[in-house]
Amino acid sequence: MLARMGRLQELVGARHPEGVPHWHLSRTAVLPGLRGRGLGGALLRYQLARADEEETAAYLEAGTPRDGALYERCGFRALGAPTALPDGGPEIQPMWRAGLSAPRVH
Numbered sequence: 001m002l003a004r005m006g007r008l009q010e011l012v013g014a015r016h017p018e019g020v021p022h023w024h025l026s027r028t029a030v031l032p033g034l035r036g037r038g039l040g041g042a043l044l045r046y047q048l049a050r051a052d053e054e055e056t057a058a059y060l061e062a063g064t065p066r067d068g069a070l071y072e073r074c075g076f077r078a079l080g081a082p083t084a085l086p087d088g089g090p091e092i093q094p095m096w097r098a099g100l101s102a103p104r105v106h
Helices: 002-013 039-053 065-072
Strands: 021-024 056-062 093-099
Touching: 002 093, 021 039, 039 056, 039 065, 056 065, 065 093
Parallel strands: 021 056
Antiparallel strands: 056 093
């Protein structure tokens, strides 16, 4: 398990933008019984408002198409192709949201 988590970090970390100031929104979770009520979006919008105050970009990885759709509604765009995880794992989609004065990353 530990080796698999290390491999996940290696694959995802290889796609993380470097040299551009940004917030890395790495972990947000909503309990399964509370999903679909807008809580994840509220948490995300709160963090993005803080990033916007600092005029800073944001980066995250979407683990599901549903997550990706929420992130797109909040201004994120896909950052290249998804990263396929080994052993039949899901695809992780790196996503970027430029800050108010932050450069765009391609």
